[in-house]
Amino acid sequence: MTKPPRTLYDKIWDEHVVEVRSDGTVLLYIDRHLVHEVTSPQAFEGLRMAGRRVRRPSGTLAVADHNVPTLGREAGISEETCRLQVEALEANVREFGVPYLPLLDDRQGIVHVVGPEQGFTLPGTTVVCGDSHTSTHGAFGALAFGIGTSEVEHVLATQCLPQRRSRNMRVRFEGRLPPGLGPKDMALRLIREIGTAGGTGCVIEFGGSAVRALSMEGRMTLCNMSIEAGARAGLVAPDETTFAYVEGRPMAPRGAAWEQAMAHWRSLASDDGAAFDLELCLDVSDLAPQTTWGTSPEYGLDITGATPDPAAAPTPVQREAWARALAYMGLEPGTPLEGLPIDVVFIGSCTNGRIEDLRAAARVAEGRRVSPAVRALVVPGSGLVKAQAEREGLDRIFLDAGFEWRQPGCSMCLGMNEDRLEPFQRCASTSNRNFEGRQGRDGRTHLVGPEMAAAAAVAGFLTDVRRFLEA
Amino acid sequence: MERFESLTGIAAPLLQANVDTDLIIPKQFLTTLVRSGLGRHLFFEIRYDRGGLELPEFVLNREPFRKASILLAGPNFGCGSSREHAPWALRDFGIRCIIAPSFADIFFNNCFANGILPIPLSLPDVEALAEIEGPLTVDLAAQIVSGAGRIWRFEMDPGRKATLLEGLDEIGRTERSLPAIEAWETGREGQRPWL
Numbered sequence: 269m270t271k272p273p274r275t276l277y278d279k280i281w282d283e284h285v286v287e288v289r290s291d292g293t294v295l296l297y298i299d300r301h302l303v304h305e306v307t308s309p310q311a312f313e314g315l316r317m318a319g320r321r322v323r324r325p326s327g328t329l330a331v332a333d334h335n336v337p338t339l340g341r342e343a344g345i346s347e348e349t350c351r352l353q354v355e356a357l358e359a360n361v362r363e364f365g366v367p368y369l370p371l372l373d374d375r376q377g378i379v380h381v382v383g384p385e386q387g388f389t390l391p392g393t394t395v396v397c398g399d400s401h402t403s404t405h406g407a408f409g410a411l412a413f414g415i416g417t418s419e420v421e422h423v424l425a426t427q428c429l430p431q432r433r434s435r436n437m438r439v440r441f442e443g444r445l446p447p448g449l450g451p452k453d454m455a456l457r458l459i460r461e462i463g464t465a466g467g468t469g470c471v472i473e474f475g476g477s478a479v480r481a482l483s484m485e486g487r488m489t490l491c492n493m494s495i496e497a498g499a500r501a502g503l504v505a506p507d508e509t510t511f512a513y514v515e516g517r518p519m520a521p522r523g524a525a526w527e528q529a530m531a532h533w534r535s536l537a538s539d540d541g542a543a544f545d546l547e548l549c550l551d552v553s554d555l556a557p558q559t560t561w562g563t564s565p566e567y568g569l570d571i572t573g574a575t576p577d578p579a580a581a582p583t584p585v586q587r588e589a590w591a592r593a594l595a596y597m598g599l600e601p602g603t604p605l606e607g608l609p610i611d612v613v614f615i616g617s618c619t620n621g622r623i624e625d626l627r628a629a630a631r632v633a634e635g636r637r638v639s640p641a642v643r644a645l646v647v648p649g650s651g652l653v654k655a656q657a658e659r660e661g662l663d664r665i666f667l668d669a670g671f672e673w674r675q676p677g678c679s680m681c682l683g684m685n686e687d688r689l690e691p692f693q694r695c696a697s698t699s700n701r702n703f704e705g706r707q708g709r710d711g712r713t714h715l716v717g718p719e720m721a722a723a724a725a726v727a728g729f730l731t732d733v734r735r736f737l738e739a
Numbered sequence: 740m741e742r743f744e745s746l747t748g749i750a751a752p753l754l755q756a757n758v759d760t761d762l763i764i765p766k767q768f769l770t771t772l773v774r775s776g777l778g779r780h781l782f783f784e785i786r787y788d789r790g791g792l793e794l795p796e797f798v799l800n801r802e803p804f805r806k807a808s809i810l811l812a813g814p815n816f817g818c819g820s821s822r823e824h825a826p827w828a829l830r831d832f833g834i835r836c837i838i839a840p841s842f843a844d845i846f847f848n849n850c851f852a853n854g855i856l857p858i859p860l861s862l863p864d865v866e867a868l869a870e871i872e873g874p875l876t877v878d879l880a881a882q883i884v885s886g887a888g889r890i891w892r893f894e895m896d897p898g899r900k901a902t903l904l905e906g907l908d909e910i911g912r913t914e915r916s917l918p919a920i921e922a923w924e925t926g927r928e929g930q931r932p933w934l
Contacts, residue, residue: 286923287916291898295916297923299934307822309772318910335770349770356772393934400821400845414845416823417774418852418909426913428920432896464757465815465841498818500844521933529933564757585813585862589756682820684766691789701819703761705784 273539275436276505277471280411280536284394286428296431298423299393300410302379303330303366305357306684307398311421312360322364323427329388330361331369333378335684338647338674341371350685364424377650377676380404380618384488385652387517391506391533396423401618401700403495407487408514409506409536411471414495434500435469437546438538440476443553448733450628451486452620452698452717454478455493456558457550460568467499470546473538474504478552484513485624492619496565496700505537557733559605559696560715562593563704569605571720571732577601596704597712598692605730608714611693613644613725614707615671615718617681620698621649623656625718629698630662632722632736638670639728645672645687647679671725683708696724741854742906746835747876748808750886751798752869758812759819760846764828777824778831799832809877811869812839814862817846826853836877838865838884851899852909858884858893867891879904 274282287295308330315321322328335350345351354371361368369375375382380401383389395405395412398420405412415429422429441454459466472494474487482490487504494502504510511530514520521529556570567590569575575594578601581587594601599608615621615629626648638644646666648654654676657663663673680687681699689695689711698721702713714730723733768780786797793800799807810829816839817825826849829837835855840862842850850857856879860868868875868886875886879900884891902909913920927934 287919289898291901292896293898295913295919297920297927306769310774310823313772320910353770353772390934392931398821398823400819414821416821416826416845416849416852418823418849422910422913425910426917426920427924428913428916430898430909430913432898464818465843468815468841468844498815498843525933529931532931564759566757585754585756592755682761682766684769701759701761703759703819705765706761709765709784709789 273542275538275542275544276409276473276503276536277411277434277436280392280394281433289430293430293432295428296394298396298427298429299327300383300388300395301328301423302383302395302397302402303328303420304334304379304397304399305332305353306334307417308360308420309353309356310417311424312364314421315364315424320425322366322424325365325367327427328366328424329383330357330366331376331379331382332357332371334678334682336371336677337685338677338679338687341675347686374651374655377653378618378621378678380492381622381649381653384408385517385650387514387520390514390520391510392536396429400495401492403499403502404488404492404618406491406494406502407484407504408510409504409533411501411503413501434471435545436543437467437470437472437499438544439472439474440549441474441478441552442476442549443478443551444481445478445552446555448719448737449555449557450717450719451482451489453555453558454552455490456560456565456568456715457555459493459497459565460558461550462497462548464496464564464566465498467494467497470499471501471503472497472499474502476549479504480507483624484509485622488622489619493700506533557717557720559720559730560702561597561599561605562590563596563702564593565700565702565715567593571606571730573605575599575601575603606732608730609694610642610696610724610729612689612695613642613721614680614695614697614699615645615721616647616649616679617699618649619700620718621647621653623653625698626653626657626662629718629722630665632719632733633669633671633726634665636669636726638725641728642725644670644725645674645680647674648676650676680707682706696721696730740852740906740908743835743854743856743879743903745876745878745880746808747874749803749806750809750811750868750875751804751807752811753798754811754813754865754869756813757815757818760817760822760825761819763817763825764822769822769824774827775831777828778833781828781832806833808833808835809875810834810837811865812837814840816842818843821845823849823852826850826855830855838868840865851902854903856903860884860891860893864891
């Protein structure tokens with residue numbers, strides 16, 4: 269009898285089933301667990317109280333990223349609660365024998381930048397972290413999803429998680445992205461289409477010619493944002509682009525093991541005829557640069573668009589939500605996005621803090637000046653990204669243009685450290701969330717790609733990056 | 740883990756869509772090293788003004804909702820960040836049950852780990868519940884919400900239901916499968932030696 273065709277998600281899932289339990293849940297084996305300072309202290313404390321150990325330290329990697337300072341960290345962390353949290357992580361990794369990249373190590377950075385860089389993230393694996401943007405690692409054809417602290421404790425103790433199978437969704441992006449646009453625009457366009465709950469209960473496999481054409485870093489940006497569509501995870505089937513990225517990474521297999529791994533990884537694609545519960549296809553050929561206008565990633569528009577009128581909302585709940593978002597953002601209905609004055613520009617985060625993002629922003633910034641009205645920060649995603657950028661002279665381009673060049677971390681994406689918006693400041697940000705208060709109380713976030721962020725910094729207002737390309 | 744069987748209490752309506760976990764508990768309270776004490780910071784930015792005074796229009800600052808144990812919420816409740824600080828803050832405030840048209844996946848999972856019952860009911864049902872004056876009763880075993888003489892039935896996965904009814908220690912339960920985990924790992928070493 270022939271096996272029924274399976275999706276990529278089905279294949280990874282099936283391989284990791286340890287046990288099907290009487291209540292229908294599956295005990296799923298977890299290959300890779302990333303740990304950071306904010307969502308782990310209570311989990312380690314739970315282990316300590318129960319007298320448990322970390323079952324598989326070699327499948328675990330810890331790094332501090334969420335609350336760390338992005339300037340002058342050699343002098344220590346001045347915010348006391350942040351310092352105590354990093355110290356707690358350091359004490360915990362020592363006590364439980366978990367591999368750790370210290371704050372002053374060159375390899376330190378945002379967990380979702382570090383995992384791929386180190387070759388810790390590999391195709392066909394299951395990857396979890398107490399952070400919703402764990403979906404980033406799906407770019408490698410790994411089943412990667414965010415978990416809560418109780419689940420962090422569960423994985424530390426048992427290397428497994430009780431799980432229920434998600435539904436299969438496929439999103440194909442076809443066509444060729446126009447110049448000046450990137451994977452962030454694809455992600456924002458998709459979320460605009462299906463909403464922030466559009467992927468709830470699903471794992472989204474991304475495919476199509478425009479996804480195949482993306483670099484690994486671009487695929488990471490796309491998968492990173494799949495959580496903003498509500499999806500459990502995003503996935504891209506591994507291919508030559510994937511293998512070329514992974515080969516030679518410090519924790520990647522070598523020699524005979526590499527050949528063996530490759531043989532397996534080549535089988536990681538959805539079978540012809542595999543059934544998807546939901547399918548969607550978007551053509552990116554005429555895509556315009558995307559910007560959000562409100563306080564949910566689904567409130568996206570072409571940069572040429574204008575804010576909506578709540579009176580035109582399809583439901584009363586949406587009418588209220590749009591009105592609330594407009595009021596929070598300090599915008600009237602019908603306001604064109606282009607030309608909105610900006611106070612702050614943030615380039616960085618697990619969405620857009622990798623070397624290609626910095627190169628894309630630097631291409632726009634080169635030879636130009638940040639508007640005097642704007643404070644612009646560039647925060648590399650890791651120490652290795654920072655070092656690479658400095659080898660390429662990108663730091664000089666940014667500094668000469670008037671950007672701040674900072675040390676790696678999550679920074680103003682969530683503002684747990686000092687990097688926050690002041691009340692009512694408007695920010696063009698390459699991060700992933702524009703929620704109320706996300707970047708600072710009463711701060712107003714417009715999500716954009718790195719090219720658009722750099723263009724806004726120079727112009728002093730939201731603008732269409734395509735104009736900069738023509739110049 | 741804490742058990743959940745049934746509950747009778749005040750239900751506070753907060754029906755806006757897409758309430759994210761940043762709104763439930765903002766970043767400045769995530770540096771805690773413990774699970775407790777977050778209730779006073781719940782919904783901080785819409786509950787207090789800049790001087791730290793209560794905003795009188797916010798539902799949890801009004802009687803009788805200060806003592807609410809049930810939250811009536813809008814679609815896609817708990818979206819965004821995976822922070823378990825969100826259910827910790829709700830639980831610490833006294834919320835044991837959330838009724839909403841839909842929940843974000845990670846938040847939904849996190850609720851069960853903290854003895855909070857998230858109940859999916861349609862928006863018209865949640866709106867009808869919000870109209871009821873006086874307490875609501877939630878009976879998990881019977882899968883019923885009732886109030887003012889009316890009854891609403893809800894769906895619940897049997898495994899999740901058992902977890903809450905029995906207050907199971909999830910890690911302890913997985914540890915009972917240790918022989919299967921070890922056997923799986925041994926098999927994996929032969930098949931995928933690079934991992």
